[in-house]
Amino acid sequence: MTYDVSAIRAQFPALAAGTAHFDGPGGTQTPLPVIEAVTDALSRPLSNRGRLLAGERNADGIVVGARRAMADLLGAAPSGIVFGRSATQLVYDLSRTLATEWSPGDEVVVTRLDHDSNIRPWIQAAERVGATVRWADFDPATGELSPDHIRAALSDRTRLVAVTAASNLIGTRPPVAEISRLVHDAGALLHVDGVHRTAHSAVDVERLGADFFVCSPYKFLGPHHGVLAARPELLETLRPDKLLPSSDTVPERFEYGTLPYELLAGTRAAVDFLAGLDTDASGTRRERLTASFAAIEEHEGALRARLDGGLSALGGTTVHSRAADRTPTTLLTFPGRSTTAAYRFLAERGIHAPSGSFYAVEASRRLGLGDTGGLRVGLAPYSDGEDVDRLLTGLSEFLRS
Known part of the structure; x- marks a missing residue:
């Protein structure tokens, strides 16, 4: 298993802006192959689906390819x-x-x-x-x-x-x-x-x-x-x-x-990109996806452990993500402090960790957080240790401010 996060990050143009992104649960950043696939779909002849003209064939091929890609991703037909x-x-x-x-x-x-x-x-x-x-x-x-x-x-x-x-x-x-x-x-x-x-x-x-x-x-x-x-x-x-x-x-x-052909082309490219994250993986696309997600879980799990350890050392922080089996997504509150203020404080330092209930309003209420929710920290395949350290430093500074 080989997971090169530096090489992966190089494929995301948005990361060059310098922001440490913890907003993945709301939507991830986009890698070059996906951007290029969308551009390519819109650059070639494109029309309603069919088999006679180039534009028809291009549209049909995009839809068929996207269905197969999503089927491989989900283990579906x-x-x-x-x-x-x-x-x-x-x-x-x-x-x-x-x-x-x-x-x-x-x-x-x-x-x-x-x-x-x-x-x-x-x-x-x-x-x-x-x-x-x-x-x-x-x-x-x-x-x-x-x-x-x-x-x-x-x-x-x-x-x-x-x-x-x-x-x-x-x-x-x-x-x-x-x-x-x-x-x-x-x-x-x-x-x-x-x-x-x-x-x-x-x-x-x-x-x-x-x-x-x-x-x-x-x-x-x-x-x-x-x-x-x-x-x-x-x-x-x-x-x-x-x-x-x-x-x-x-x-x-x-x-x-009419389906959004260019978006479906990008979706197929995203699945193919995910299938290549473990550079040692081989076999069918489904097999490579399985291997790559194992690598993603290992990578994100290690970062989550680093984050959890740092949060426990901070003090003044309540962690609401406690399930034994969970994704690398952590909801935080700060007794006596506003999570919206924390979000703004971090944003000023180029760290994107948003605050809210994120449409999970029933869960937020059940946790005793009303409709306000908390500060959500989500890891993604392109997250790295430096991102986590920047976040922990930013939270430490916020809690001392």
Whole structure:
């Protein structure tokens, strides 16, 4: 395993500005191959998909290539990959479609740990058809969401459970595979928000047991749009609203209007870039991705340990990310001090660690932080030890100020 963070950082033009980025959970910086792929797609002939003219073939090749790349990244079938404007948009579309089969007395389960995009669409869809919403809690002392939390919310009327694969606020990674078995034993579907998880570890939607899995390429070095993965045979059973002349085949049935070809070209490039981060890896793209994510986890894990050690030595800091299994994302507060003030203090020193609840408002409230949240520190594949040391120095200076 070879992971050369200096060589990786050299591929990110934005890093030349000198900012130490800890804002990856909100969106990562973009490597050159992705930028070049977007530019190349827009520089060549491009039109609606087809097989006759160059522009048609280019568009078709981009879409097919992007589906295959995302399938390799997620362990899914290319024909089960749906593209949309954002993960939020895809969840709203899916919730409205699934709700057409719900009726009063049916139940939907959401969790206090999730981003609001995996909560509010399901609540609103349930309300429209008279279905009941049940809440699964998590332990605010540990940050853990266990299978028991989900089991307590299940019944024989449960139709769907929505759960995160990793909290974008505190990093907790619930045991999704165990939760999936409970959900399926109850005869329900499982919708997994994988937006934060996909950036930090290898994903296999089949092993996770996710019926639906959403993610966002801009969280893992790619462009801004959303991706939904599901079994093609499951998608075949769903009838979303669509325009009469638009394709009724899966997955195009769920994609509205002309796809953003240049962004899909960038997404394929992002997956290929990720597959090459472990320079010793070989084999299929899926195999190289698995090896590269193992290297990413080792790299980010070492930096997280460095960060955790530095934070424990600071004093005056409360760490809310405590789960045994979590991503390298840490939520901090400072008793008697404003995290917004800390964010501004760090920003003046070229360190980007934002403050807020980051749309995980239910989790923030459950942690006792209201809608304010805290200072979120997120590591990314291009983070290095110097970044972490700059952050710790900046926090030390803030706490003394």
